[in-house]
Amino acid sequence: MGYNLHITRKKDWADDSGPEISADEWLAYVANDPQLRLDPDNGPYFARILKRSEYPEPWLDWLDGEIVAKNPDPPIIAKMLQIATALNATVQGDDGEIYLEDPDKKGEFMVEQPVECCPPFDPAPWDDKVFEWTNKRFIRDKVFTLFYMPMNFGKVMRRLDARVKSAGATIPDNLCLADHTSKWNMDVYLAVDRDIPGAQNTTLTGKFFSKVYDGPFKDTGKWCKDFAALATGRGLTITKWYMWYTTCPKCAKKSGHNFVVIVAEVK
Numbered sequence: 001m002g003y004n005l006h007i008t009r010k011k012d013w014a015d016d017s018g019p020e021i022s023a024d025e026w027l028a029y030v031a032n033d034p035q036l037r038l039d040p041d042n043g044p045y046f047a048r049i050l051k052r053s054e055y056p057e058p059w060l061d062w063l064d065g066e067i068v069a070k071n072p073d074p075p076i077i078a079k080m081l082q083i084a085t086a087l088n089a090t091v092q093g094d095d096g097e098i099y100l101e102d103p104d105k106k107g108e109f110m111v112e113q114p115v116e117c118c119p120p121f122d123p124a125p126w127d128d129k130v131f132e133w134t135n136k137r138f139i140r141d142k143v144f145t146l147f148y149m150p151m152n153f154g155k156v157m158r159r160l161d162a163r164v165k166s167a168g169a170t171i172p173d174n175l176c177l178a179d180h181t182s183k184w185n186m187d188v189y190l191a192v193d194r195d196i197p198g199a200q201n202t203t204l205t206g207k208f209f210s211k212v213y214d215g216p217f218k219d220t221g222k223w224c225k226d227f228a229a230l231a232t233g234r235g236l237t238i239t240k241w242y243m244w245y246t247t248c249p250k251c252a253k254k255s256g257h258n259f260v261v262i263v264a265e266v267k
Helices: 024-029 076-088 153-166 219-232 247-253
Strands: 004-007 036-038 048-049 057-063 065-070 090-093 100-101 108-110 129-146 176-180 185-191 200-214 238-245 261-267
Touching: 004 076, 024 036, 065 076, 076 090, 076 100, 076 108, 108 261, 129 153, 129 176, 200 219, 219 238, 219 261
Parallel strands: none
Antiparallel strands: 004 065, 004 090, 036 048, 048 057, 057 065, 090 100, 100 108, 129 185, 129 200, 176 185, 176 238, 200 261, 238 261
């Protein structure tokens, strides 16, 4: 899924409300920064960064009142800190960590880490399992993706989590299914134990097959091929695919495990 950095004026970039960077402010900044160039083929606010990077074409994009980069390397983070200073904003990671310029080392930065956010995941109950759900409750929302890369996943999940807590509900198994419907959209299904006011409540019913994988996201293609072969070997026909990304990048790095569960409806 990758890792986003956000240039934002909000206390927490994922808050539903708060001060925003306007699209006009962003366009005006790009027009006056020789290291940035708009690339309208990828959207009206998409800008290429004309600066040395480990990526061949590093970029920034404006979305919902903030400026976002995907998996930025140190030179791009330094550029984002420069932009944030000019726009009276801060640079925040997906999990709320704050990036700051290092006052003692020019051109370098520090990271203020929040507390660990992801609960430990036990793969045993989900690895190579066939099970049935009958009207299993979920709340559903949409995540904007750029060529399948989620751009506002953390914001959507925090919004859903706030609604669950406000309703006094729980999230069984911390289960959240992702359905990549196109290059531009991912539907997410967050498990709940009751209907949630103000949310899109839905249910899933049927027979399901799950398998746990552990490794970098670049292996997703291999996992899917393996999963399809396993299902066929068990005489199962896949009718719908879901992905369950159990751990954020920060917690995966700390634990040494990036568990991803493929869950498919089968017959």
